Every structure is written in structure tokens, then in C-alpha cells.
Amino acid sequence: MNTEKMSLSDKIQNTVGPFATKVNNNIYLTSVRDAMLAYMPFTFIASIFLIIAFFPITQVTDFITMVLGTENAFVWQSKLLYVNSATLAVGGLIVVISMAKSLADKLETNVLQCIITAVVSFLLLTPLDNIEGVDFLNITKISAQSMFLSILVGMFSTIIYKKIEERGIKIKLPESVPPAVAGPFESVIPSFIVVTTFFIIRLIFELLLKSDALTLINGTLGKPLTYLGGSIGGLVVVKIFEQFLWFFGLHGGSIIQAVMDPIHQVLEDQNKVASLAGAIPPNIISMSFRNHFASIGVVGAIIAILIVAKSRQYKEVGKISSVPYMFNIGEPALFGIPLMLNFLYFIPFIFSNAISTVIAYVVFALGLVPLPTGLAQIPWTTPPIISGYFVTGSIRGSLLQIALIAITTVVWIPFVRMADKELYKEEKEMDSTGSDTTVQEAEGIR
Incomplete structure (x- = not known):
């Protein structure tokens, strides 16, 4: 296998x-x-x-x-x-x-x-x-x-x-x-x-x-x-x-940036110009949309681990990975869980960002949340909820991010539970084997 x-x-x-x-x-x-x-x-x-x-x-x-x-x-x-x-x-x-x-x-x-x-x-x-x-x-x-x-x-x-x-x-x-x-x-x-x-x-x-x-x-x-x-x-x-690309150990972000950054920056600038003129921003998709709404996906894995994990390994990984991921830094999760080349997580890893992209787009298109204004072009490391508020100028931007985090967490939970169950079982077997060995050694000493 x-x-x-x-x-x-x-x-x-x-x-x-x-x-x-x-x-x-x-x-x-x-x-x-x-x-x-x-x-x-x-x-x-x-x-x-x-x-x-x-x-x-x-x-x-x-x-x-x-x-x-x-x-x-x-x-x-x-x-x-x-x-x-x-x-x-x-x-x-x-x-x-x-x-x-x-x-x-x-x-x-x-x-x-x-x-x-x-x-x-x-x-x-x-x-x-x-x-x-x-x-x-x-x-x-x-x-x-x-x-x-x-x-x-x-x-x-x-x-x-x-x-x-x-x-x-x-x-x-x-x-x-x-x-x-x-x-x-x-x-x-x-x-x-x-x-x-x-x-x-x-x-x-x-x-x-x-x-x-x-x-x-x-x-x-x-x-x-x-x-x-x-x-x-x-x-x-x-x-x-x-x-x-990330799944197979290649830096997907650096490859995509060279092509997409100029395009999304132009769209961001169009939103900014409209906002300064007091008009409605014309573009749903922009640099702010890509960085702060379309990239919410893998964070669901960390939260899912914190919610359902029973194994010691996942509990520790969850603690270590949660702080960096508050600032959208995912390498500890990528290598700690691990997610890279882990085919058990292939589906949520590949598609969770796409799911948040589609949902966020629909929400913006329906006018439920104000479009990113282009006035606050904040770094991608800005924590979610904070970034959602500033790029849209509305608390509804933060609420949308919370909803996206919740949805992607639900997507990840069954996969995390499945992997954690196996790890927990292995840890129990190792603990049991270690306990038996200790008993045998103690009897030998006697």
C-alpha cells in the first residue's frame, strides 16, 4: 500500500x-x-x-x-x-x-x-x-x-x-x-x-x-x-x-505569485481608486480577497486537531502549529502533521482553499459583506478576523472569515478523526508493550 x-x-x-x-x-x-x-x-x-x-x-x-x-x-x-x-x-x-x-x-x-x-x-x-x-x-x-x-x-x-x-x-x-x-x-x-x-x-x-x-x-x-x-x-x-504544488513539497506560493500578483494588484488598485472617490469597489477578486478570504483552508486542519485529537502526537502538533497559523504561517502544520505527501489528507488539502474561495465569492456577490475597499492593503500574515474587518471596513468581513474557518474545519474533521484514531491506537499499543516490558524486567530483577 x-x-x-x-x-x-x-x-x-x-x-x-x-x-x-x-x-x-x-x-x-x-x-x-x-x-x-x-x-x-x-x-x-x-x-x-x-x-x-x-x-x-x-x-x-x-x-x-x-x-x-x-x-x-x-x-x-x-x-x-x-x-x-x-x-x-x-x-x-x-x-x-x-x-x-x-x-x-x-x-x-x-x-x-x-x-x-x-x-x-x-x-x-x-x-x-x-x-x-x-x-x-x-x-x-x-x-x-x-x-x-x-x-x-x-x-x-x-x-x-x-x-x-x-x-x-x-x-x-x-x-x-x-x-x-x-x-x-x-x-x-x-x-x-x-x-x-x-x-x-x-x-x-x-x-x-x-x-x-x-x-x-x-x-x-x-x-x-x-x-x-x-x-x-x-x-x-x-x-x-x-x-x-505544496502537497508534493514544491513552494506553490512563490510559483503562483510571479504570475498572479500583478493581476490582483491592478484589481486592488481599481478598488482603492473607487473607494477614495466614494464609489463602490468594482472587483470582488483582488489581492485582499486572495490573501484574506481565498486562502482560508488549511487552518481548518489545526482547529480540527484541537477539537477531536486524542493522540499525543496530534495534541502536541496542534499546540505548536496553532500560534504560527494565527499569522497564516502553515509550515509547522505542513511538516508536523504531516500534510505534505500524506494522501489521507489529499482531498481537504487540495480543495479546502477552493471551497472558501467559492463561498466568499458568493457572499460578496450577494452583497452580504462589503467588498474589499483596497484602502487597507495589509500583509498576508495579518491574523484572520482582524484582516477581514480592515480590508472590508466592516465587522461583516470578520464574520465571513469566522464562517469560512468553521466550514473548512468541518471539512477537515472526518479526515483528522480517521488519522488520529490510528495514531491513538498505535500509541496505546506502544504504551501497552512498554508496560509489559517494564513488568517483565522488574520480575527478572526479583
Whole structure:
């Protein structure tokens, strides 16, 4: 029986493993992942100020207004929005910097020059607004809505720079010139060629296609990807595949993040913009939905163990795993129960997150809980119940999380009870054998 199970797992690992390895070793996908990870702290920083500015309890807002003695809340709220304007509102600019930096590191080329060249190329492709004959940069054009453009520009500007550098097309100064002085001069030609390339691309978009890069990329690439990542069917498939990878010892989260983070961040930003304008957020699925509602599943295993476990092993695992899982850290449960490669738990492990995803989506679609506002983009490690309240601005968000935890716990209980029964039986047999051995040894001494 165990041999068959191991042979099956070996076959699946041999099939999925190489694919996962290729993804994890692909410098372009990992650069996208690293760029998004570098951007995430600023979403949290901005969220702190946005939460204070638009606290979900009106009495708190009124109290702050009274203490500050301002005419109305907007006076001090507008000041807190400065942080948003310097972080989330320029999300595309931040990502193009982090994307170029990450890829330049991996390609082992001039990191600083690649970053500056990428920023110039990105701004060159960014369409300008024109009022009364005056061109100006609209900050919304470099927000998270330009995420796909920033990733592509950061990637291709760095690749082109590296290719030119490899061919030795640069200004060569004597070896006696210090590197700090020679470096900028050597980058002149590679940077010039990269910038000229993107300048030509912009002219092609404007003169031949009568459009701009941002509009075309968001339309041809962004819309299909956003539809896939923003649909319930697409997200369910993603969550199942992510858990499938985890089950076989592969880091499902890192593989999924590279593809899904930019999509869900764009949807999150759309919700934030609508919320700031006083409108209803347009998207059910977003980064907040994925992190704080669609990922409630494995926690049910821990709670099920705390409720029904009789074996010493599971009782200890439950105690050890419960604290980290308060912060959505599941490795102690993954390796302690264990869940990985444990085919007894295959069904709840693979499908519990998908179940919470579908239920949460239906609840939001029916309007029973306010949609995630995008104002509080808090880390995935934020404990459930707390996160549900802040991302929706309503206690109903917390109640939905409690309901999802309860439902997934019910899903896990029969499987945990089955496994715990076997462990408890084995422990009893071991205790009995140990007791008999002790008696025999004592009689021998006598």
C-alpha cells in the first residue's frame, strides 16, 4: 500500500517537479516576483495612513476632527493622502525600478544604469495629458494601472542594455580612469540605444497605431490576464494548483505569485481608486480577497486537531502549529502533521482553499459583506478576523472569515478523526508493550 502511494507520488513529482524547477529558476519570472515583493511593503505603509484617514468607524473620524479643531474631516484626511500619492499612486514607477534592479542583478550588469534607463524608457512610453496646449504627466498613468507596462519595460530595457554591453558597444576609457568615473561614460551608448528604441516604439504607437503603449498593453495583455485572474473560475483553478504544488513539497506560493500578483494588484488598485472617490469597489477578486478570504483552508486542519485529537502526537502538533497559523504561517502544520505527501489528507488539502474561495465569492456577490475597499492593503500574515474587518471596513468581513474557518474545519474533521484514531491506537499499543516490558524486567530483577 505504502509502496503504491510512494510510487504514485514519485511519478507526480517527476512530472510536476521539473516544471516547478524551471519556473523557480527562470530569471524573468523570479524578477517579476521579486519586483512585486519589493513593492508590497509600500502598499502596507500607504494602507496605514489610508486606514487612519478613512477609518471604518465614523465616530473615530469625528473624534479626530474635533481634536484637531478642523472645519471638516477632509482637511486632515487630504494631508494623510500625501503618503498614498508617493506610494500606491506611483506603483508602476516603483515596480519598473524594482523590476530593472532585480533583473540587472541576475544578468550581472550595471544595476544603477539599468534602473535609470528603465525609468526613462517607462516615462517615455507613458502617455501625457494635454490641457490648453500644455503637456503634463498625469500621476494616474504611472499607478498600479501601468503595472503590466512597467514590468515589460523594466524587463526589456534591461535585456537590451545587457545585449549591447555584451557586444562591447560602449565608450572605452583608459584603465587608469577610476570605475566610478568610467562607469557612467561606458553606459552612455547602451542607455542611448535603449532610450532611442523606446522612443521609436512610442512614435510607432502614436503615428501608425494612433494609440499609446499603456492603452494597447492594458487592452491586449492586461484585459485577458485580468479577466483570467479576476474570474472565480480562474482563481479556483489557481488555488487548487497552488495547493497541489505544496502537497508534493514544491513552494506553490512563490510559483503562483510571479504570475498572479500583478493581476490582483491592478484589481486592488481599481478598488482603492473607487473607494477614495466614494464609489463602490468594482472587483470582488483582488489581492485582499486572495490573501484574506481565498486562502482560508488549511487552518481548518489545526482547529480540527484541537477539537477531536486524542493522540499525543496530534495534541502536541496542534499546540505548536496553532500560534504560527494565527499569522497564516502553515509550515509547522505542513511538516508536523504531516500534510505534505500524506494522501489521507489529499482531498481537504487540495480543495479546502477552493471551497472558501467559492463561498466568499458568493457572499460578496450577494452583497452580504462589503467588498474589499483596497484602502487597507495589509500583509498576508495579518491574523484572520482582524484582516477581514480592515480590508472590508466592516465587522461583516470578520464574520465571513469566522464562517469560512468553521466550514473548512468541518471539512477537515472526518479526515483528522480517521488519522488520529490510528495514531491513538498505535500509541496505546506502544504504551501497552512498554508496560509489559517494564513488568517483565522488574520480575527478572526479583
